[in-house]
Amino acid sequence: MNEVIGLLKKHTSIRKFTEQPVSDEQLHAIVSSAQSASTSSNVQAYSIIRVTDQGMKQQLSVLSANYSYIVECPLFLVWCADMYRLREAYGKHEQDEPVYIGTTENLIVATVDASLAAQNAAVAAESMGLGIVYIGGIRNHIAEVSKLLKLPQYVYPVFGMCIGYPDQQSAPRPRLPIDAVLHENTYDPDRMMQPVEDYDRTMKEYMTLRTGGKRTSTWTEDMANKLKTPARLHMKSFLEKQGFGRD
Ligand SMILES: Cc1cc2nc3c(=O)[nH]c(=O)nc-3n(C[C@H](O)[C@H](O)[C@H](O)COP(=O)(O)O)c2cc1C
Structure with a gap:
């Protein structure tokens, strides 16, 4: 096992942070590491929103599931799948609207790009002794979150990420064999x-x-419960409103 694999295997989500800030230099290292991730055809179809406004963090927490760690973490990033930038690139060369921008394929491309970048960021943060937790909870009220963040068409928030110095320790959660x-x-x-x-x-x-x-409970019990429970059934219609999911 080398150092990188050792770091990956030590991962555990952190939901309690000290007040020690994350420096701009660290933020820069985290985001530039994210940008080094592979990206489909170099489209780089994601944007990251750093939320520093405490009032906005409070609102995002309420819209998520009242997670206190969104408010308390020193660095909160929202990872967005973003085809809007490509629309602007298209507009530099073409007069019409790009017909194929909102395809399901491009929805997948942008979502995968955002996720790969975010995971690079997570690993970079952890390599500096920081802890992270992803926040899919921001999709609980995705329309309100998108409005708050002023997201344009062809952009949607995939998840948030709390980053900061850990104020808790737990053993890594076992994975499937x-x-x-x-x-x-x-x-x-x-x-x-x-x-x-x-x-x-x-x-x-x-x-x-x-x-x-x-x-x-066992894992299969947890998964059975998960599949019994409807979750975020607003997603399809929201994504369609954002311009995604045609063909
Ligand atoms: C896309 C994604 C969304 C997640 N959303 C949340 C969330 O909203 N709230 C939370 O507390 N944890 C969230 N998590 C963390 C997972 O619960 C956690 O990664 C998983 O249980 C495995 O635990 P570990 O990260 O400690 O190994 C999310 C993880 C991912 C990858």
């Missing part, structure tokens, strides 16, 4: 369930220990 996620040549559904059962036992032990016995 490799055999549950790694296939050879073709997808083999029969091979994955035994490792999933092993994982149920691992997670039950981990959660029991971590929550002092308050949560003892």
Whole structure:
């Protein structure tokens, strides 16, 4: 194992931060590392919004799930999938509107680009001793969040990210055994369930220990509950309003 792999394997989400600020130099290193991520055809179809206004952080927290860590973290970034910049690039050369800008394919391209950049940022931050947590919760009220951030057409907020110095320690959350996620040549559904059962036992032990016995559910139970619960059913119509999802 080398240093980078060691760092990756140590990852755990941080939801409690000290008051120590993240310097502009660190922010610069984080964002420029994000920009070094691979990007589909060099489109770089993402934008990052650093939210420094405490009132806005408060509102984003309320719109997310009242996460206190959005307000308390020294650095809050919103990662947006962004095809608007490409529209402007198109406009420099063409008179009409770009017909294919809002395709589902471009929605995937921009979402993947934003995610790869964000994960590079996360690793860069962690390499400097900072901790991070992604905030998908900003999609709970995605229209209001987009309005607050003044996002134009062809832009949508994929997730937020709290960054700061950790004020908590926890053991990395176990992941599925490799055999549950790694296939050879073709997808083999029969091979994955035994490792999933092993994982149920691992997670039950981990959660029991971590929550002092308050949560003892297995991973498959958690996933079954997740699939029973409707979540963010407004997404399709919101994305369509932003100009995405045609064809
Ligand atoms: C796209 C994405 C969205 C997430 N949204 C939230 C969130 O809204 N609130 C939160 O507390 N954690 C959020 N998380 C953190 C996950 O819960 C966490 O990564 C996962 O449980 C694994 O734990 P670990 O990161 O500590 O290993 C999110 C993670 C990702 C990748």
